[in-house]
Amino acid sequence: MPTQGYSLIPIPNPSAPFVHVHAGVEELGRVFQPTLAINATPVAFAAALDDLEPPADTHRRAWREATHADYLAWSEPLPQVPGPVQMSTIMHWLRQNLPADTVMCSGAGNFSIWLHRFYRHPAFGTQLAPISGTMGYGFPAAIAAARLDPGRTALCFAGDGDFLMTGQELATAMQYGLAPKVFVIDNGTYGTIRMHQEREFPGRVFGTDLRNPDFAAYARAFGADGFTIADDRDAIPVMEAAFASRNASVIHVKLDTEAISPGTTISALREKALNRG
Template identity: 30%
Template sequence: MTTTRTGGEALVHALLSHGIDTIFGLPGVQNDYFYTAVHDARDRLRVIHTRHEQGAAYMALGYAQASGKTGVFVVVPGPGFLNASAALSTAYATNAPVLCLTGQLHSDHIGRGYGMLHEIPDQLGILRSLTKWARRVDSPADVPRLVSEALGAMHSGRPRPVGLEVPLNVFSRKADFNDETLSVARSRPELDRRAVDSAADLLSEALSPAIFIGGGALDAGEEIGRLAEALQAPVIASASGRGILSNRNPYSHSYGPGRRLWEQADVVIAIGTRLSTPMMRWGKPPNLRIIRIDIDPEEHDRHEPPQVSMLADSREALQALLPALAARKRDRPSRRLEMLALHDEMDAIYDLVQPQMGFVRAIREALPDDGIYVEDITQVGYVSRETMPVYRPRTYLTSNYQVTLGWSFPAALGAKVAAPDRPVLCVTGDGGFLFAATEMATAVQHGINTVTVVFNDSAYGNVLRMQKQNYGGRVVASELHNPDFVTFAESFGARGLRVHSPAELRQALVSAFAANAPVLIEVPVGEMPAPWEKMSAPTARSKRD
């Protein structure tokens, strides 16, 4: 049996056939035929329409990060697509499964320079530079195949965003379809058993092993916990890896004590992490041997070739490594008390970082274990990255190395759409919040009940402090004039609160999480001290440095 559909209808059908039930976006003339089809499928496909394309793309990103499912955004070409491009670069940096669907000019006009509505040079080339896979749909009949290929590319190997560009006339033209759902082909490298044995040999000989993890290990928490127990090894998580091993496990650490543990180790097993900070900032000790587990072949020798390279999915590799390690039957004395003492030492160090740490502790006390925390590029966000205990994977969302100012509020909205029954907290500054603050209208209109804490120092605070301390007080373009944030939130129909201390913030958060509405909490603050050098455990080398 065949069915006749427009390209827009075919795209909606393809998304639904692959289990996608939510999209974020904005309609416009080049994708009107798609949104008409969305309307006709509105009982099966939810559309969250936003006030700016960056909001749609960041929401798709937050949705993907919080759930692990495909986040989809749909925008018009040219300026609409470019408005979403920072979110695409952030999705690339965070290994997020995001699908960008962008419109395009009529096929006959692409690349001709006619000055058509929303025309830009080589849009597909730009899309390819921000994704791991991108194609143009040349015919409505190609839609099912290309959607399947896009999802296959996204989920094969290292997950990263993908994109499809659909010309206006492809959306509007009709074709016949047989309604067969095409399968998604996902490829993974075959695990080399010799590498497993080599890794097991090296680890069994190690006197002081350490485990470093990142976002590529999100689904391997159980196995990482078992490996830490078998090796009696600390687990040091990058920002993207926070929560993979609960911080209630004494072996679980952030990068706060990371340099000390790195320098003490004789063997490091790096699982799903670039290992950039240890290799590029701390430096590799001369006698340190490294084992790498990563599904991306480019990561294995990015800095220098490791002693053992396991090209594989993190969980699959560890499931093979654990029995091989057990077969070598090496008993190790417990390091539990040592690890607990290290946590106590770090807590004392962190408590010196004030006032940021007081707010971090208040947030953690109020946020349930399964609550989702979305950090922005702000003083409390910097500190929470190292100091806030995290108990579950996908509950600490970060823009990773992209360090994307202003991303957190719309990303938190997307996370809440993915996890409507769990608290979602955005922590941002006044500068970053106003990048996408109009999405408060989206939150109210669609009932997306996030809680947003805005630390207001009337400045791009980090820039201002650096200008004063590092550039002789040459303050320029860093001081800000802000609205009344409480009134701002209330003008959209959200709730607005203002607090002045960690204790008041904790109380306000408990109330806000129980509210059936979006809530904004403003925290007026003064200039905060630089936290970074205060958050690390001292080491012999760091003292010399």
């Protein structure tokens, strides 16, 4: 998904130098007139690129370094949110304690901003995430990662509505003796939709409130470990216990509904929308 926006490439002549790589020669030049057309499979093209030395471009190096510094600054400081549970405590602990090869998996929703913005992936091949807002993706992805490489930690970040779509796959994890770790970020609402409701129609909440189960008890019903974080003081002891366990673990994080995203609250969204008129 685009981060800030995008524009379509003009047809047939792109407005910038355009390199088109495609395995089918009939596709090259069919829609766009490329600056450089390369008839190759993605694997062959990537292998050829791997043998090339990058150009000695000091301007681009300076740009990369400045961009990376911006990224690091954007992921600090970890914000405080309304309610007794602070996601900052959880994210800081994960950043400091997870193995470098941990596979981080997520579904779609505002909850995933905490992971994507504040967790710093130390290596390639450590993220599984959906495209185009696919809810329910994270937990099956974590099960697949645990099945493929049981020696690595597979961690899933899921929202409450997100986890309710595929949480029954705990049965699969238990059947195959897998031990993914799952954070269910429960704020009692379909957060992204609620955010849009408050932004466009402040106070007119419809169809987004959730009445959730006890996710820790739900996990235990499958034979997995179930934990609850209802207060910030619980966070570190719970995470230490969950990650010490060799069993699949679900950590039910009870987040205040006001904490709709790291950067704003429901009240702030509503006030801004009302002031906009």
